[in-house]
Amino acid sequence: MQIDLDDPRREDVLVLLAEHLADMYATSPAESVHALDPDALAGPDISFWTLREDGVLLGCAALKEHDPGHAEIKSMRSATSARRRGVGVRLLDHLIAVGRDRGYRRLSLETGTEDYFLPARALYGSRGFVPCEPFADYTHDPHSAYLTLELEAAVSA
Secondary structure (H helix, E strand, C coil), X not given: CEEEECCCCCHHHHHHHHHHHHHHHHHCCHHHCCCCCHHHHCCCCEEEEEEEECCEEEEEEEEEEEECCEEEEEEEEEXXXXXXXXXXXXXXXXXXXXXXXXXXXXXXXXXXXXXHXXXXXXXXXXXXXXXXXXXXXXXXXXXEEEEEEEHHHCXXX
C-alpha cells in the first residue's frame, strides 16, 4: 500500500468522495454535514492524499491548514471494499506524521456523533485524539464530535 499526494478530481477519487458525501447525508442532518466537495479539497490550503494498492484506490484523507500551528483532518475515507484492511490507520498515521513534519502543534477534526461514526471515533481515540470545543468556523452541534491531538503528546505507531 502506498500513500501519495493526489488530485481529488481524479475519476476514481470522485467516485469515492461521492460515496463519502452520500453516507454523510444519509447519517447526519444536512446542516451537520461538513464534508468538502472535490473542488474544495483541491484548494490551496488543503493537502490531499490517496492510499492505493497496485494502482487501486483504497482510501483518501486531507489536511486543511487553519494556521501555521493547527491543521484539520478532512475527508478521511476508506473504500467499502477496503474496510478492515488497515487503510484508515495508515492514513491517520500518515497525517499525524505530516503534521509533525510541518510543525503543527495540533491536529483537529469533526466527525459525527451517530453510531455509524463509532469506528472512526475509536480509531481517532486509539491515536490519542481527545474531545475538544468546536474550532475554526464550527459551532456546537449535537450531531458533531470535535476531537484534537496535541502532537507533542501523540502516540507513535
